[in-house]
Amino acid sequence: MDIWKLGAIIWLFKSHVEGRAGIGKFLTSFVDNERKPTTVVFHGICWNNSVKLHVMKELSKAGIRSSQSMSKRTSLIDHTVLLLADLNCTGTDELIINASCIAQATQRELHRLPYRWLVLSDAPRSGRSSLWDPFLVDSELVLATVDGAGYTMTEVYKPSPTSPAILTPRGTFQHVLTDTRPHRELFRRRRDLMGVPLTITNTIQESNSSIYHLLQEDSLELEHDLISKNSYTLAKVAFLTLNATPVATFTNSFGYLQNGQWTGVIKELLEYNADIGTNVGMSQSRLKQVMFLDPLDNGRARFIFRQPALSVTANIFSLPFSPDVWIATGLSSFVAGVAYYLSTRLIKTRAEKGTVRDAYLLTMSALSQQGCEVQPRHVSARIVLWVVFTSMMALYAAYGANIVVLLQAPSTSVNSLATLAKSKLALGAADVNYNHFLFRASSDPVRNDIAKRVNSDKGPKAFYGLTEGVEKIRKGLFAFHSVVEPVYRQIDRTFQEKEKCDLMELDYIGYAAFHVPGSKKSPYLELLRVTFKRLREVGIKSAVNFRFEARRPSCKESIAMFSSVGITEMRPVLIFMAYGVALSVAVTAAELLVFHANRYRLRQRRVAVQLGRI
Incomplete structure (x- = not known):
């Protein structure tokens, strides 16, 4: 009798092991159907070690990794985790609901993507069961219910924490897995x-x-x-x-x-x-x-400003020609002076005795398109003078044409935060909350300099309303930081067409x-x-x-527009004239000093001669 009981126990145990071991084929088919890298983690499993070992061998033969626990992993491979649970095991319900902290994860993280769940059950579960409360639309849980010799799969999720769970068919497994999902993409299903x-x-x-x-x-x-x-x-x-x-x-x-x-x-x-x-x-x-x-x-938030005129950032009177042209002009003037001097000295007459001073005074007069009291009378000297004036006239025409263009051209010197910080432009920002936080002390020295000019600790702070800020942009030499669309909308309303052609914007924040x-x-x-x-x-x-x-205003009248020339544009010329006046005064003083010194020397010589006679 005892032998019969022992045989029955062994037979029941063997049937149980073989039944649970059959889960290996189902798991293999399920993972293959997922078509993504998967690591099966036994979570909430009460099977004995022999069953677990048999299932792991089945998975390993199919090239699928498995683990009895989920060790600490980086978020880069969390998407491979498939948590396997068995509701027939005692305490699995509470384990799923509480989602004990595996791999340092929080309760909510385990129920959400990228983690996936496969829950085994011998009996169907109601959609109103509290077991599904944590599984919302971003979760992926499949309930596999035993159906004869196979399984019926159901996808379970809740649209919101307060709504009942939605159970949708996922497929069946009867030696072969059948996927009945209308779409594989989670988005299209939910x-x-x-x-x-x-x-x-x-x-x-x-x-x-x-x-x-x-x-x-x-x-x-x-x-x-x-x-x-x-x-x-x-x-x-x-x-x-x-x-x-x-x-x-x-x-x-x-x-x-x-x-x-x-x-x-x-x-x-x-x-x-x-x-x-x-x-x-x-x-x-x-x-x-x-x-x-x-x-x-x-x-996007940017500094918006009108590029300053070229005359503000550079000496426009030196820009028409390259340095090589200026050097060539100087050498030509020198050669012309030598040629004129030689032409007047080789043929010596009483009517014309040229000096080096006269030669270069005449050459400089030709270079500056001015007249000179020195008038050559010899034919060779006149030919030299004619060639010099003709050449300088062509050079002067090209120079004058370039100056007219440069007087109207904006500069491109302010093209980065570094050049903006060093420029003569006044800086300001829209009087809104984000700018007050933005223009604070920064570890970046360039941004820190700009922030101090806008949000000064000592002087007045440069925060303006939209209308006032755009008007300052229109007047020039002012950069205004704001979201660009409202600024451009205001510019379209208030700017003349020619004032829209030199607009520039710079990114201060650094956000794409x-x-x-x-x-x-x-x-x-x-x-x-x-x-x-x-x-x-x-x-x-x-x-x-x-x-x-609002799009950036387009420039429609960039060709036929002219602006007046003021003190700013003529500043280099006025400085040059001031230097010339100072030089002329110095030369006059030197000439007077030399004249009186020579006069005094002659007087002393006469006195010495008279004393010698006595």
């Missing part, structure tokens, strides 16, 4: 959120009326809070595409770290009061707190573009990320951006 509210927090810091116009989407007062209006419009389109209910909240800051606490948009996302926020700039500190998605608005920040606690970020890309691909993003953004 893009219907069934009215779940999605929230965007919008930054309003320029005008309180922006809240009304933003919600109405009436494209009015676009000079205020343009980035928020554009971002909200596109975010609302994305929410409706996912069949979600758009919800808008508001804050007065893009989000900065103050006294160890985050403010504005970043704070709202950290506290999960919103899923995404208005476009903000990327920084290392923000990347640690939120996840950045695609940029919705193309807005502003991006949408998302809360790391939100389960909808992956759906929104794909939706934003689709809006860009089909052209909706471009169409909405075109409604809100």
Whole structure:
């Protein structure tokens, strides 16, 4: 009798082992059907070691890695993890719900992508079971229920924490796995959120009326809070595409770290009061707190200014010719002076006795297009003088034509932050919250110099309203930092056409573009990320951006425009004339000194002669 009981126990145990060992073929087929690198982790498994060893051997033969526990891994390979659990084991329900910290992960991270779950069960589970509460739309859980000699697979997730779980067929396994999913892409299977509210927090810091116009989407007062209006419009389109209910909240800051606490948009996302926020700039500190998605608005903050006239940054009277031409002109003048002197000295007559002084005085008169009292009478000297005046006349015509062009031309010397910091341009910024945080002390010496000129600790601070800042740009020698679209819109209204031709912008912040920040606690970020890309691909993003953004004003009258010449343009000439006057006074004084010295010497000589006679 005892032998019969022992045989029955052995037979039951053997059947149990073989039944559990059959899971190896199912796991192998399931992983192969995933078509992605996979490491099977036994999580919530109460099988004995012989069964585990048999299953691991089956997986190993198929080239699939497996582990009894998940060691600490980097986030680069977390997407390979497939957590295997068995609901027939005691305590597995609580283990799944609590998601004990494997590999230093938090409770929420284990239930979300990139982790995947395969849960085994001998009996179906209800969609209202609390077991599925953590598995939202960004999770990937498959419930495999025993069905005879095979399994029936069901995909389980919840659109929101308060809604019942949705169970959709995944396929069956009867020696061969059959996948019944309509689409393999997670986005295409879960893009219907069934009215779940999605929230965007919008930054309003320029005008309180922006809240009304933003919600109405009436494209009015676009000079205020343009980035928020554009971002909200596109975010609302994305929410409706996912069949979600758009919800808008508001804050007065893009989000900065103050006294160890985050403010504005970043704070709202950290506290999960919103899923995404208005476009903000990327920084290392923000990347640690939120996840950045695609940029919705193309807005950018820049220094905008009119390039200063060339006469302000350079001596335009030396620019018409290159240094080689100036050297050649000087050598030619020297050779012409020598030729004239030789032509007057080789033929000696009483009527004409040339000197070196007369030769070069005449050459300099020709170079400056002036007359001279020295008039040659010999034919050879006159020919030399004619050649000199003719050559200098052609040179003077080319010089004068270039000067006219250069007087109208803007410079290109201010083309970087370093040249802006050293330039004579006054600096200012729009009087909004982000600029007050932006222009603070910086470790970069160039940016630090610019910040001190805008946000001075000793003198008045250079923060202006949009209208005043644009007017200062129009008057020239002023650089204004702001979001460029409202500035260009105001420039179109107030600038003359010729004043739009020398506009320049420089990036102070260093952001390539502003991006949408998302809360790391939100389960909808992956759906929104794909939706934003689709809006860009089909052209909706471009169409909405075109409604809100102002393009850089085009220059239509750059050819036939002339400006008056003032003291600034003539400054090098006036300085040259001042040097000439000073030199002439010095020469006159020297001549008088030499004249009186010679006169005194002659007088002394006469006195000596008279005394010698006596």
